[in-house]
Amino acid sequence: MARLLRAHVRHIFSCRSHEAIRNMTTLQDDAHRIFWSAVSAVLPPRMLQRALTVKDIAGSSVLECGGRTFPLEKNLYLVGFGKAVLGMAAAVEQIVGNHLVEGVISIPQGMEESLKQAGKRDMLLSAESRIRVMEGATNNMPDEAAMRAAGEIRRLAEKLEEKHLLLVLISGGGSALLPAPVPPIGLQDKQAITKRLALKGATIQELNTIRRALSQLKGGGLARTAYPAQVVSLILSDVIGDDLDVIASGPTVYSSYKAEDCLQILSKYGLRDSVPAAVEEVLLSRPRTEPLPHPGCVHNILIGTNLISLREAELESQKLGYLTILLSTAISGDVKLISHFFALLAEVICSYLMSTPHRQELEDSLLAVSSSMNIPDLKLADRLQELKDARDLDAICVLCGGETTVQVQGKGRGGRNQELALRVAAELHGSLDVMQGCEVMFLSGGTDGQDGPTQAAGAVSYPQLVDQAQRSNLDIETFLKASDSYSFFSQFQNGKHLLVTGLTGTNVMDVQVLLVRRRKGQ
Structure with a gap:
């Protein structure tokens, strides 16, 4: 009888374990769908169709964008640089047709082949294209190939005249x-x-x-080179706050130059005394300001942002049945602090769902952490009040965007999104007792499809991940100390928790998805 009872108990726990795995798989699928909806909102064809139109007015063609019109008489030239620019250029050429005379774009090494292999033909130029594609900047670092492309872009801009229109395509990775x-x-x-x-x-x-201070083309340098032509920049933002002078270092944006700001940055990171003497020479000798020759000749138009992507993700999560909170588009700072914030947020939400004790204590801790993060658009107290006022809560989705930073400690492989996901798992594991009755899934991914020098865009994690890893003799802390999050996720369950998208052809920073759901029967 005792043997039968033990077998019955094992059967019950086995069923519960399998049910938990099925539930977590469903949550992971939801997180992936929500992330992909965010990416799809800022894919180049969709963005350019919203932003750019060619119209016939009184027998003459005009280009309409940003509320302005520009005459088209086979006077259109194009340059571009960034991770999303190949798809952007393909979409532009589809729209403007034979009005385009010539173009040069600088894109990441391997981007064209990656998009071919992914079957994304709508992001590829035709065989008859008038746009020259140049690849470089392996691992997002400037190199000789990118420098040659910059030289070709500069030469094209230098030959333009007043009758010409230069369309500049800019996205993340442009610097x-x-x-x-x-x-x-x-x-x-x-x-x-x-x-x-x-x-x-x-x-x-x-x-x-x-970068702006040490460059001939950044900080408005490209616009000055193209003068007296009209310049229209279509910009996909990959920076917090969508500051146009920061995106790709503002090649078509007026920028104020202060040598002391640059020297202060070098000093802040202990590099001022070790940089080449030529760097300080350039910083101190260049003019403080280099205004654009005629600002009316330059039109900068923002066509894609992290907020646009999160709005689309919000709609998708609502379709999946989640009460959705779009919390911030400006999540930044060290992943150690940000992971602590997301873990505390999951605990607080679970306490709301389960009406557990110590809710106020958890909430106070979360608000204290959020205050130390200095995130300008993070109105956390208001968002928490919305959750407390809601009725019949069962499933919550929190959406965030931005770009965190990592202090590299070892020689491992990974990126900020993978390390953030791994640290969230470690933080959540210490709070399993607080979150009884809830299922939690966290995803962090780069919308460009590339997280650090790895094949992953990010990763997903959950509270039970630590225990599962330990059963496979994987110690999370060891991987974190070696900055080796990619290796951890690659070894654990065949890397199924890695978010592998391939290069997406776009880039609006990172997206975080936190899902908290009441466990069935609770």
């Missing part, structure tokens, strides 16, 4: 794809500075401040 350092700085000097700042955890704003 690395448009290197034109100010002499006597060489490409290797600029590469070293960029890489060392990135490894030190410098923000994208800080990186681009240095």
